[in-house]
Amino acid sequence: MRDSSHRFRLVAAGVILLLVAAAAWAEDGHRLWLRYDPVEALLRQQYKRTASEIVVDARGASATVVEAELERGLSALLAGEIPFRPQVDRDGAVLLALANDPKLQSLHLATGDLGREGFLLRSARFHGHSATLIVANSNNGLLYGVFALLRRVQMREPVDQLNLRSAPAYPLRMLDHWDNLDGSVERGYTGRSIWNWGSLPKIDQRYVDYARANASIGINAAVLNNVNADPKVLTPEYLQKAAALADTFRPYGIRVFLSVRFSSPIEIGGLKTADPLDPAVAAWWRHKTDEIYRLIPDFGGFLVKANSEGQPGPQDYHRTHADGANVIADALRPHGGTVLWRAFVYGNSAEDRAKQAYDEFHPLDGKFRDNVILQVKNGPIDFQPREPFHPLFGQMLRTRVALEAQITREYVGQNTGVAYLAPMWTEVLDADTCSPSCGTAVSATLSAMAGVSNVGSDRDWTGTNFDQANWYAFGRLAWNPRLSAQQIASEWTRLTWSNDPRAVKPIVSMMMESRKAVVNFMTPLGLAHQMATDYHYGPAPWVCDLKQPSWNPCYYNRADANGIGFDRTKSGSDAVAQYAPPVGARFANLAAVPDKYLLWFHHLPWTYRMRSGRTLWDELVGHYDAGVAEAAGMSRTWVSARPYVDAERWGAVASDLSRELGEARWWRDASIAYFQSLSKLPLPAGSPAPAHPLSYYEAIRPPNLPGQRR
Ligand code: GCW
Numbered sequence: 001m002r003d004s005s006h007r008f009r010l011v012a013a014g015v016i017l018l019l020v021a022a023a024a025w026a027e028d029g030h031r032l033w034l035r036y037d038p039v040e041a042l043l044r045q046q047y048k049r050t051a052s053e054i055v056v057d058a059r060g061a062s063a064t065v066v067e068a069e070l071e072r073g074l075s076a077l078l079a080g081e082i083p084f085r086p087q088v089d090r091d092g093a094v095l096l097a098l099a100n101d102p103k104l105q106s107l108h109l110a111t112g113d114l115g116r117e118g119f120l121l122r123s124a125r126f127h128g129h130s131a132t133l134i135v136a137n138s139n140n141g142l143l144y145g146v147f148a149l150l151r152r153v154q155m156r157e158p159v160d161q162l163n164l165r166s167a168p169a170y171p172l173r174m175l176d177h178w179d180n181l182d183g184s185v186e187r188g189y190t191g192r193s194i195w196n197w198g199s200l201p202k203i204d205q206r207y208v209d210y211a212r213a214n215a216s217i218g219i220n221a222a223v224l225n226n227v228n229a230d231p232k233v234l235t236p237e238y239l240q241k242a243a244a245l246a247d248t249f250r251p252y253g254i255r256v257f258l259s260v261r262f263s264s265p266i267e268i269g270g271l272k273t274a275d276p277l278d279p280a281v282a283a284w285w286r287h288k289t290d291e292i293y294r295l296i297p298d299f300g301g302f303l304v305k306a307n308s309e310g311q312p313g314p315q316d317y318h319r320t321h322a323d324g325a326n327v328i329a330d331a332l333r334p335h336g337g338t339v340l341w342r343a344f345v346y347g348n349s350a351e352d353r354a355k356q357a358y359d360e361f362h363p364l365d366g367k368f369r370d371n372v373i374l375q376v377k378n379g380p381i382d383f384q385p386r387e388p389f390h391p392l393f394g395q396m397l398r399t400r401v402a403l404e405a406q407i408t409r410e411y412v413g414q415n416t417g418v419a420y421l422a423p424m425w426t427e428v429l430d431a432d433t434c435s436p437s438c439g440t441a442v443s444a445t446l447s448a449m450a451g452v453s454n455v456g457s458d459r460d461w462t463g464t465n466f467d468q469a470n471w472y473a474f475g476r477l478a479w480n481p482r483l484s485a486q487q488i489a490s491e492w493t494r495l496t497w498s499n500d501p502r503a504v505k506p507i508v509s510m511m512m513e514s515r516k517a518v519v520n521f522m523t524p525l526g527l528a529h530q531m532a533t534d535y536h537y538g539p540a541p542w543v544c545d546l547k548q549p550s551w552n553p554c555y556y557n558r559a560d561a562n563g564i565g566f567d568r569t570k571s572g573s574d575a576v577a578q579y580a581p582p583v584g585a586r587f588a589n590l591a592a593v594p595d596k597y598l599l600w601f602h603h604l605p606w607t608y609r610m611r612s613g614r615t616l617w618d619e620l621v622g623h624y625d626a627g628v629a630e631a632a633g634m635s636r637t638w639v640s641a642r643p644y645v646d647a648e649r650w651g652a653v654a655s656d657l658s659r660e661l662g663e664a665r666w667w668r669d670a671s672i673a674y675f676q677s678l679s680k681l682p683l684p685a686g687s688p689a690p691a692h693p694l695s696y697y698e699a700i701r702p703p704n705l706p707g708q709r710r
Helices: 002-025 041-049 061-077 102-107 139-154 205-216 236-252 279-295 321-335 353-364 422-429 467-479 485-496 501-522 553-557 581-588 595-601 616-644 647-679 694-699
Strands: 053-057 093-098 119-126 129-136 163-166 172-176 221-223 255-260 301-304 338-342 372-377 400-406 448-452
Touching: 053 061, 061 093, 061 139, 061 236, 093 139, 102 129, 119 139, 129 139, 139 163, 139 205, 139 236, 139 485, 172 467, 205 236, 205 467, 236 255, 236 279, 279 321, 301 321, 321 338, 321 353, 321 372, 372 448, 400 422, 422 467, 422 485, 422 501, 448 467, 467 485, 485 501, 501 616, 501 647, 581 595, 616 647, 647 694
Parallel strands: 053 093, 093 129, 172 221, 172 448, 221 255, 255 301, 301 338, 338 372, 372 400, 400 448
Antiparallel strands: 119 129, 119 163
């Protein structure tokens, strides 16, 4: 009796162990790009020669995190424990040391230009032994160095001849969460908010994992809550919760910021006004800010959306955006905090929406305190699949500017398909502002980068495997905006999928194709905002509610029986004049404007002759067709990667891609059916007629869309 129940317990324990092990190894995407799977046996021996022991010469809570990561990474990758030693006593040591460590003096390392967060990876002789040095001016720098070293091993790159120095391009590399205090996420497609406001300040392991993932790609700031901010976030109850997160993130070099509602002095302060020039309002912001710094000594600052989409702001009191930003900046200054003031403003008038932010903010150049950063979306409308760069870039010569990118795919398919967004961001970062002179890329004019996060409560963090790449790419670009989209795709693929070139090549080519496909089947040739109003999902080029012009596809496409496109030249809204003259002249000139921006800047007849020799109509249809063909091509490419990746993740992506192909057809057919009802022109030879009449597409309404996961 005793025996059999014992056996039963043993068997049950075995089954549970197996289940736990299976869950731990389930390919559910949770491990992101930090998989640390063991290196193949032969190579492992080589790596082991450069990782025989770990020596740490750094102190403090963040040093613990640094050594834990190094140990975790190396022992997993090299499939064996790596001993810690008090000093280098054999060949192959990995030495972590702060730059001012007297032990390093004899090596004469140049570390001044590393700044607070940069690092050096160097193979050197140390105390008579071969060693790999990770050196930085702070523990955070060391952590970045550790992740860089582990990344090299994960990518099977040699680490025995290292001479690498790296420092971030911008001091502020932040994720903006549009998470609400009720747990919902604005434009989030990945479950609920990652923050459990109900149970905070209790810390969930997921917050630690989040911090670690961000640190591994160089992100050093997190705005916890939505820019459409709930004033409650500044109440003591929520500040305690934010402080708990700040404590968790600190060892990972991540500072916490909060989005604040401009009218908070009224809503939670009991004042009658939020007028930024009222001394009582200034005092309220000061006291509130002092209270926050007592709880969070390294608090980053505030993000503010004001006088935008119904949010309150300084203009409610006939004050400027600068007045509004400065009163809050003055409260933060004694503590070293920063205000990120958003430039995303527009009214619902017939005036060109693309011009409104520049018109409001350009006259304020030089009027902001130096601890204000103006946060500008990549393009002048709103995170469209493709926009030319925002004209404020390069032209706020006396104001610090951040670029805001959207990692969550509000307008780019949301949670369907694969759309790798680094090509969109590098297109903008590399654009020449010609201000103050030509050769000044957008990336050279920035002080910070902010990405609207796509992280949520889903087990795989981002809803789909390939959306992880967008989080990864954002971080890498904020660290080094000169990295190419292809290089980042290749890195991410090798970390996330496989180092086998037979997998890397097709996956990278699919990623590089993916954004092109989306632009082609949604908004080719410079069209924008053709999505359904509100949902921003699915085609609706026919929607024309003139009561809300700035949300209407027809306001953007201006299509009628004669032609299509938004005239932003002198004969139209003259938005081209907002760019530096050489840039504006190029966009205005039909002979010089790139095809990809053609209908963004020009209204043209359907029969307009393109550079290709084809008519605009034929070319437009050709782009939609190409988008569908590219979506189909992505599915085929993915099939070719099948033997080299695990079945679980392969299957999930295959179904994402087949859903995307369906949507590509939907976009193509609906757009062509509508535009053809205006142009009355025949489709070019070989281009199939839409599968249904226009009325069919008009009748499909989000959120009950075919195939969309919600
Ligand atoms: O594009 C719009 C989104 C809003 C968002 C706004 C913004 C947070 O549709 O959901 O609000 O941009 O950036 O403020």
